Amino acid sequence: MTAVAINIEQVNLFYGTNHVLKDVNLDISPGELFAFLGPSGCGKTTLLRLIAGFNTADTGRVLIDGKDVSALPPWRRDVGLVFQSYALWPHMSVRRNVAFGLEERRVPRAEIERRVNAALELVELSQLADRRPSQLSGGQQQRVALARTIVVEPKVLLLDEPLSNLDAKLRGQVRRELRDLQQRLGLTTIFVTHDQEEANSICDRIAVMNAGVVQQVGTPMELYERPANLFVAGFLGSANVIDGAKWVDPPAGTPAGAKLVFRPQAATLSAASQQAWLKFEGAVAHREFLGSTVRYGVRGPAGDVSVDVAFHQGQALFDVGQSVTVGVPQAAAMWLST
Amino acid sequence: MTSASAVADLPPVVQGKRRFGWGQAALALAIAAFLVLFLAWPVGTVIVAAFTHKGAGGFTLVNFYDFFATDLFIRSTWNSLYVAGMSVVLASVFALPLAYITTRFEFRGTVLIQTLGVVPLIMPPFVGAVAMQLLFGRNGTVNMLLDQHLGFKIPFMEGLNGVIFVQAVHYFPFILINLSAALRNIDRAMEEAAQNLGSSGFRLFRRIVFPLAMPGYLAGASLVFVKVFDDLATPLLLNVKDMLAPQAYLRITSIGIADPMGYVISVVLIVASVVAMWLSALAMRGKDYATVQRGGGGLARRHMHPWQAVAAYAIVILILLLVLAPHIGLLLLSFATIWSFSPLPDGYTLAHYGRVFSDSAVYITNTALYATLAGVIDIILGTAIAYLVLRTKLAGRQWLDWGASAALAVPGVVLGIGYLRCFYGVTLPDGTPLAALWIVIVIALAVRRLPYALRACVAALQQVSVSLEEAAENLGATKARTVRRVVVPLMTGGMLAGFIASFATAAVELSATIMLVQSNADAPLAYGLYVFMQSAAGRGPGAALGVIAVLLVALCTLASHLVIERRQKP
Numbered sequence: 001m002t003a004v005a006i007n008i009e010q011v012n013l014f015y016g017t018n019h020v021l022k023d024v025n026l027d028i029s030p031g032e033l034f035a036f037l038g039p040s041g042c043g044k045t046t047l048l049r050l051i052a053g054f055n056t057a058d059t060g061r062v063l064i065d066g067k068d069v070s071a072l073p074p075w076r077r078d079v080g081l082v083f084q085s086y087a088l089w090p091h092m093s094v095r096r097n098v099a100f101g102l103e104e105r106r107v108p109r110a111e112i113e114r115r116v117n118a119a120l121e122l123v124e125l126s127q128l129a130d131r132r133p134s135q136l137s138g139g140q141q142q143r144v145a146l147a148r149t150i151v152v153e154p155k156v157l158l159l160d161e162p163l164s165n166l167d168a169k170l171r172g173q174v175r176r177e178l179r180d181l182q183q184r185l186g187l188t189t190i191f192v193t194h195d196q197e198e199a200n201s202i203c204d205r206i207a208v209m210n211a212g213v214v215q216q217v218g219t220p221m222e223l224y225e226r227p228a229n230l231f232v233a234g235f236l237g238s239a240n241v242i243d244g245a246k247w248v249d250p251p252a253g254t255p256a257g258a259k260l261v262f263r264p265q266a267a268t269l270s271a272a273s274q275q276a277w278l279k280f281e282g283a284v285a286h287r288e289f290l291g292s293t294v295r296y297g298v299r300g301p302a303g304d305v306s307v308d309v310a311f312h313q314g315q316a317l318f319d320v321g322q323s324v325t326v327g328v329p330q331a332a333a334m335w336l337s338t
Numbered sequence: 339m340t341s342a343s344a345v346a347d348l349p350p351v352v353q354g355k356r357r358f359g360w361g362q363a364a365l366a367l368a369i370a371a372f373l374v375l376f377l378a379w380p381v382g383t384v385i386v387a388a389f390t391h392k393g394a395g396g397f398t399l400v401n402f403y404d405f406f407a408t409d410l411f412i413r414s415t416w417n418s419l420y421v422a423g424m425s426v427v428l429a430s431v432f433a434l435p436l437a438y439i440t441t442r443f444e445f446r447g448t449v450l451i452q453t454l455g456v457v458p459l460i461m462p463p464f465v466g467a468v469a470m471q472l473l474f475g476r477n478g479t480v481n482m483l484l485d486q487h488l489g490f491k492i493p494f495m496e497g498l499n500g501v502i503f504v505q506a507v508h509y510f511p512f513i514l515i516n517l518s519a520a521l522r523n524i525d526r527a528m529e530e531a532a533q534n535l536g537s538s539g540f541r542l543f544r545r546i547v548f549p550l551a552m553p554g555y556l557a558g559a560s561l562v563f564v565k566v567f568d569d570l571a572t573p574l575l576l577n578v579k580d581m582l583a584p585q586a587y588l589r590i591t592s593i594g595i596a597d598p599m600g601y602v603i604s605v606v607l608i609v610a611s612v613v614a615m616w617l618s619a620l621a622m623r624g625k626d627y628a629t630v631q632r633g634g635g636g637l638a639r640r641h642m643h644p645w646q647a648v649a650a651y652a653i654v655i656l657i658l659l660l661v662l663a664p665h666i667g668l669l670l671l672s673f674a675t676i677w678s679f680s681p682l683p684d685g686y687t688l689a690h691y692g693r694v695f696s697d698s699a700v701y702i703t704n705t706a707l708y709a710t711l712a713g714v715i716d717i718i719l720g721t722a723i724a725y726l727v728l729r730t731k732l733a734g735r736q737w738l739d740w741g742a743s744a745a746l747a748v749p750g751v752v753l754g755i756g757y758l759r760c761f762y763g764v765t766l767p768d769g770t771p772l773a774a775l776w777i778v779i780v781i782a783l784a785v786r787r788l789p790y791a792l793r794a795c796v797a798a799l800q801q802v803s804v805s806l807e808e809a810a811e812n813l814g815a816t817k818a819r820t821v822r823r824v825v826v827p828l829m830t831g832g833m834l835a836g837f838i839a840s841f842a843t844a845a846v847e848l849s850a851t852i853m854l855v856q857s858n859a860d861a862p863l864a865y866g867l868y869v870f871m872q873s874a875a876g877r878g879p880g881a882a883l884g885v886i887a888v889l890l891v892a893l894c895t896l897a898s899h900l901v902i903e904r905r906q907k908p
Contacts, residue, residue, distance in 0.1 A: 054530055074533040081534045087527035091549045100545075101535030152535060 003030035003188045004065035004155050006051065011060035013046060020046050022212045024060070028190065028205075033182050035191045035199035038209035039235070044192045045084075047209075048158050051190070052081045064155055075104075080154030084161040086145040088133035094144050095120070095129040101152035119151035122181070139170050146178075150185065157182070157189040163198060175202050196236050200224075208232050230336050233261050240264060242302040248278050250335050258335045265308040266332030269296060269324055276327030284322050298326055361818070362730050365722055366738060372719070373741045376785050380756025381608070381748055387759060388601035401598040405606070410580060411599075415606065418582040421501050422567040426513075426559050428506035432657050433513035433558070438543075439650050441521040443642050451654060455514045458661050460891040461668075462846040462864050463508035464571035465884040468871050469667025470504050471495055471576070472677060479681040500576045505566045507661050512565075513558035520554025521547070553622045560618030564611050568749035571848045575871055582607055586751050587852065595758055604752040611747045665888065671881035690882035698883060700859060701866035705845050705890075708776070708862050712783035713841040716791035717833045719784075724795040725821065729804075739792070746789045750849025757782055758853055776860040779851050783844040790843065791836035798832020799825070842894045846887060863887050 006028040013021040021043050028034045036044035049055045051062055053074035061070045069077055088097055098119055102112045120126045123143035133141055142162060149157065162178065163171045179202040182189045193199050199206050200220040208215045208223060208231070216228040220236075227233035230241060244250065244260025260278075268274065273281075282300025293308040296318060307326055318324055391398040405411050436455055440448040458466070473479045474494040481491040494503055524547065532546045548555075570583035579588065582603055589600035642650060672690055674683030723738045745753075757778055764772040772778065802825060810820040826833075848864040855861045861869075863883065870880030 052530075052534060054533075073538065074530065075536045075538040077534075078536075079534070081531070083527045083531055085525065085527050087525065087531035089528060089531075089546060089550070091552075100532065100537070104532075104536040104541070148531075148535070 003186050005030050005063075006156060006188060006190070007063040007066075008047070008051075009060050009063065011047075011050065011057045011062070013043075013050065013055060013057050020212050021050070021057070024212075024214055026207055026214065026217065028188060030188055031186050032204045033179065033189045033191060033202060035193060035203040035206040036209060037193055037196060037199045037206050037235075040194055042209040043212040044194075044209050045160055048081070048160055048190060048192050051156075052079050052158055053077045078152075078155050079158060080149035080152065080156065081158045082142075082145050082149050082160065082162055084164060086133075086141050086165070088141055088144055088148070090133055093130050093132060094125065094136070097133065097144060098129075098148045098151050101148065105152065115151055119147040122150075123147045138166050139174060142166065142174065146181075150181075150187070155188070157185075157187045159189065159191045161192055161194070163193070163195075171198070178202065200236070208235060210235075227261075227334065227336065230259060230261065230338050233334065233336055238264055238306060240267070240305040242305065244278070244333065244335070247280065247302075248333075254335045255337050258337045260328075261334045261336050262328050262332045264295060264306040265293070265310075266329065267305070267307045268327040268329075269298070269307045269309055269318065270327070271318070271322070271324060274325050274327045277330040278328040278333065279325055281323065281325050284318050284320050284324055287317065287320055296324075298324060300326065302326075362726060362732055366726055366732055366735065369719060369722060369726075369738055370741070373738070376781050377741070377745055377748070377753075380753060380760045383759050384601050384604045384752055384756045385608075387598060388605045390598070392596070392598050401602045405599065405602045411582075411585065411603070414580045414582050414585050414603075417498060417578075417580055418567055418610075421498055421505065421573075421581065422563045424498075424502045425505040425509065425566045426562050428502060429510035429513050429562050430555075430559065432506065432510040432661060433517055435653050436657060437514055437517040437521060439654060441518055443640055443646075443650065445642070445650065447654075451658065452514075452518065454658055454662065456511045457665065457892070458508050459511045460842065460846070461508075461664065461884065461888045462571065462848055462867065463504055463569060464575045464848070464871065465668065465867055465880075465887070466508055466664030467500070467504045467572050467575045468877060468880070469664045469671060470500070470507070472671060473663050473667045474503065475500075477678075482681050495576070497578060501573050501578055501581070504572055504576070504664075505562075505569065507664060508572075509562045509565055510661065512561045513555065516554040516558035516561075517551060518554075520551040523554075524550045556618050556622055560614055563614050564747075567610055567614070568607060568751065568849060570751050571852065571868060575868070582610075583749065583751050583849070586755065590755055590758070590853070595762065600755055604749070604755055607749045607752055608747065611749060615747055668881050668884050668888070671877060672885045674878060674881075690878040693879045694882045694886065698866055698879065701861060701863045701883065702886065702890075704776075704861060705863035705887075708780050708783055709841045709844040711780045712787060712844045713791070713837040715780070715784040716788050716840040717795065717837045719788060720791040720795035720836055721799075721826070721829065721833060723792055724799045725825070728796065728799050729807075739796075742792050743789045745785050748786075750786060750847065750851075751853065753782055753786065754850040754853025757850075774856040779854050779860070779862065782850045782854060783847055784840075786847060786850055787840040787844050791840045794832050794836030794839060795829065798829040798836070801832070802828045838894050838897060842891045845891055845894075863890075 006026075008024055008026040008028075011021055011024040012019070024043075024047060036047060038044050046055055050057055051064075053069070053072060053076075057070065061068050063069070064077070064079065069079075089100075092100070095116060098116045099112050102115060107115070116129075117126065120129055123146055125140060125143055125147065128136060128140065133144065136144065142165070146162075159178070163175055166174060175198055178191075191199070191203060203220065205217060205219055206223055207217045210231050216223060216232045218226075223232060223236050227236065227239075230239075233239040234241070239261050240263070241259045241261050245258075248260075250258060250260075268276065273279070280300050280302050282298040282302075282305075284296050285299040285304065286297040288295045288297075289311070290308075292311055294311050294317060296307045296309065298305050298307060305326060388401055389397055389399070391400065433455075436451055439445055440451050445451075471478060475481065476491065476493070476495070478495070480494070485491055493499055528546060528550060529542065532542050537545065568583055570587050573579070573581045573584045574587070579585070586600050586603040586607065589597050589603065593599070670683055671677060673686045673688070675685035675687050677683040719742065723742055726732055726735045727739050761772040761778060762774075766772060766775075806824055806828070807820050810824045811817070815823065845862075846864050847862075848868060851862055851865060852868065855865050858866075858869075864887070867880055867883055867887065870876035870883060
C-alpha cells in the first residue's frame with residue numbers, strides 16, 4: 001500500500017458565532033507522522049474530526065490522496081480514527097470489535113479471520129481476543145482500538161490524544177511503539193496532542209495551533225530553535241520574554257514592539273560582573289533543583305527571568321537573596337512579536 | 339433480623355466510637371417489624387394457604403393439582419402470559435420510534451413528546467379502558483367511521499385484543515423513559531467509531547446503538563410485563579374474566595376467603611413476577627453500558643432530510659394520538675349527555691361534574707388523605723432505610739433494602755388477599771375486624787409504593803457527601819443532630835420527589851385496595867371510578883371523576899418535576 005498525502009485548503013469553521021478554525025492551510029506528506037499541537041480549545045481535535053468527516057467546514061476543503069473528500073460522509077472516507085476514549089464497544093469481545101470494520105466492508109469470512117488474527121498479533125493481544133474490553137487494562141484497550149482501526153487498512157490514520165488516558169510510565173513506552181508501528185506500516189498519520197514532549201519525541205513535523213489558527217509548521221527542532229512568535233516560543237519549552245529594546249538595539253527590520261526572547265539554559269549566571277552581549281544585575285528570588293540542572297529565578301530590572309545552570313556534584317550554588325549578574329549571548333537572542 | 343440484634347448485643351467497646359449503635363439497632367428492628375408484619379406475614383400466609391388442605395389442614399399439593407386440572411385456570415394462565423407478552427410487543431412499537439427520533443435527531447417538540455409520552459401513566463388503565471371502548475370498540479368512533487366510509491370494522495377491543503391495546507397504551511411510557519435514558523447515555527464516540535469503520539444507517543442502529551441501549555429497554559419491558567400480568571381491573575372492566583389476576587379476585591370475592599384457589603393463583607402470580615424480574619436481571623448481568631465519558635454527551639443529533647422529517651412527524655403524531663386517545667375520550671365522555679352508537683357525543687353538559695362534587699367528594703378527600711399518609715410513611719421508612727444502609731455498619735442492613743424492595747415482586751391483588759386473610763380474623767374491642775379499618779388501606783398503599791420512595795431516598799443520600807457529615811461531627815455535633823441539621827435538609831429535594839412518586843401512584847392504585855374497601859364511605863377515588871364505570875349510567879360521572887384524578891396526579895407530577903429541576907440547579 002502506498003502512503004497518501006493530506007491537503008487542507010483554506011478551511012474555516014464556526015460553531016454558531018464561535019470561529020473555531022481560521023484559514024487553516026496544511027500539507028501533510030505521504031508517510032509522515034504529523035502532530036497537531038496546542039492547548040485545549042485551540043481547535044486541533046475539531047480539525048482532526050473534520051478530516052474524519054464528523055465536522056463540516058464552512059469554507060475550504062480537505063483532500064486525501066489528491067481527491068476532495070469534503071462531501072463524503074464519515075463511513076465513506078476510509079480514514080482510520082482512534083478515539084481519545086478508545087470507544088471500544090462493551091457488548092462485543094476484542095475479536096468482534098476488531099472484525100467489525102471488515103464485516104461492514106463485506107470482506108469474506110476466511111479473510112476476516114486471517115486479518116483479525118494478524119492485527120491482534122501486531123499489537124500482541126492474541127491471547128486476549130475473547131475478552132470483553134472492560135476486562136483489559138488501559139494500555140491493552142488502547143492497542144485494541146489501534147488494531148480495530150488499522151485492520152481495515154485505512155488510507156490515513158488519525159490519533160486523538162492517544163496517550164492521555166494512560167499513566168505516565170506507560171506513555172513513554174506506548175509512544176515509541178506507536179512510532180515503530182507507524183514506520184512499519186508507512187501510514188500517513190496525524191497525532192493530536194497538547195503535550196509538547198509527546199509531539200517532539202516521535203513526530204516528523206508539528207503544526208502548533210492556538211485559538212483556531214495554525215501558528216507555525218515545522219520539525220520539532222525548527223520550532224524550538226526558530227519559533228515564529230511568542231506563543232510558539234512559550235509553548236515549546238520555557239522562554240524568558242523581556243523588553244530587550246531597553247538595553248540593546250534590535251537588528252534592522254525587527255517589527256516595533258518585538259520582545260527579546262531567550263531560553264533559560266542559554267543564559268549565564270555569575271556572582272561577579274561578566275562580559276556579555278546583554279547583561280543585567282539582579283537577586284536570586286528562588287531556586288529549584290531539577291536534577292541535572294538548577295533553575296534560578298532572578299529578579300532584576302528586566303523583571304523575573306529564569307536561568308538554568310547545569311548541575312555538577314559538589315558544585316557551589318547561589319543562595320536566595322544573593323546578588324548575581326545574568327548574561328545573554330547575542331546568538332541566543334530571538335526577537336519575536338505576538 | 340437476628341444479625342441486626344447480634345450487633346446490638348455486642349459490648350460497646352467493640353462498637354468503637356459509634357455511640358449511636360443502640361439507637362440504630364432499635365430503628366432497624368422497628369423497620370424490620372413493620373416489613374414482617376405488613377409484607378412478609380401476609381404474603382407468607384397466602385403462600386401457606388395455597389399449600390394447606392382445605393378441610394383437613396396440613397401440607398398438601400392437591401390445590402395445585404386442582405389448579406392444573408382445571409381448564410379455566412390453564413386457559414387463564416396462557417391468556418395472562420399472552421396478554422402480557424403482546425402488551426410488551428405493542429408498547430415497544432409505540433415507544434421505539436418516539437425514543438429513537440427524540441434522542442437521535444434534531445427534532446422540534448422533543449420536550450413535548452417526552453412529556454406527553456408520560457401522560458398515559460397518570461391515569462388508572464381501567465379508566466382509559468372505558469374511553470377506549472367508546473373510541474375503538476365495535477360501535478366506537480373509529481369503527482363507525484370505518485364502517486361508513488370503507489365498509490369494514492377492525493376488532494381493536496374484542497376480547498384479549500382490548501386488554502392488550504389498553505395496557506400497551508397505558509404502560510408504554512415505562513419503555514419510553516428507560517430506553518430514552520439508555521440512548522442518551524451512549525457515548526457519541528461509540529457511534530462515531532462505527533461510522534469511521536464504514537457502518538451507517540440501519541446496520542449501525544442494529545449492531546451498535548440498539549445493543550448498547552438493550553439494558554434500558556429490558557428494564558422497561560420487564561416492568562411492563564409484570565404490571566400487565568398483575569393488573570386485574572382492566573380485564574374486569576373489559577369483561578375479560580379468564581385471566582389470572584381477575585380469577586384470583588373473583589374466587590376470593592365470590593366463593594369466599596376460605597377457598598384455596600385464590601391463594602394458588604396468588605402463588606402463580608408471585609412466581610411469574612419473580613421469574614420475569616429474575617430473567618431480566620439475568621439478561622442484563624454484566625451489561626451496565628453507561629458509556630458517557632467526559633466530552634461525550636449522548637448520540638450525535640442529526641439533521642433530518644425534509645422527507646425524513648415529514649415521515650417522523652407523521653409517525654410521532656399518529657402514536658401520540660393513539661396513546662392520548664384514552665384521555666381525549668375520557669374528557670369527551672365527562673362532558674357528554676349521551677354517547678352511544680355515534681362517532682361523537684350527542685350533546686354536552688356540566689352535570690356530571692356537579693354530581694361528582696355533590697355526591698362523590700368523599701372519594702377525592704379519601705384519596706388525598708390515604709395517598710398523603712402513604713407517602714409520608716414511605717419517605718420516613720425510605721429515609722431511615724437509606725441512612726442505615728449507606729451510613730452505618732449495622733450487620734444485615736442490606737436485608738432492609740432487599741425486604742422493602744421485595745414489595746415490587748408482590749402483585750397488588752396478592753397483598754390485598756394476604757391482608758384480608760391476616761387481619762380479618764383480628765377484631766377490635768367493638769367487634770369490627772381490623773381489615774375493615776381504612777388505615778389498613780393506607781398501609782397497603784405504603785407497602786406497595788415503598789420501593790419507589792426508597793430508591794429516591796437512596797439516590798438523594800448518595801449525593802450527600804460523607805465529608806459534609808464529618809465536618810459537622812468534627813465541629814461537635816452528635817450523630818443524631820448531624821442527621822437532623824445536615825443530612826435531612828440536604829436530602830429534602832430527593833425526599834420530596836420520593837413522596838410525590840409515592841403519592842401520585844398511590845392515588846390511582848386499585849389492585850390491592852379493591853380487596854380491602856369495605857364501605858363506600860372509606861373508598862378511595864380509584865375504587866369509586868371502578869364502581870361508576872361498571873354501569874352505563876355511571877360512566878358520565880365516572881369520566882368526570884377520572885378527569886379530576888388525572889388533573890390531581892398531573893399537578894403532583896408537575897410539582898415533582900419542578901422540585902427536581904430546582905434541586906438540580908446549583
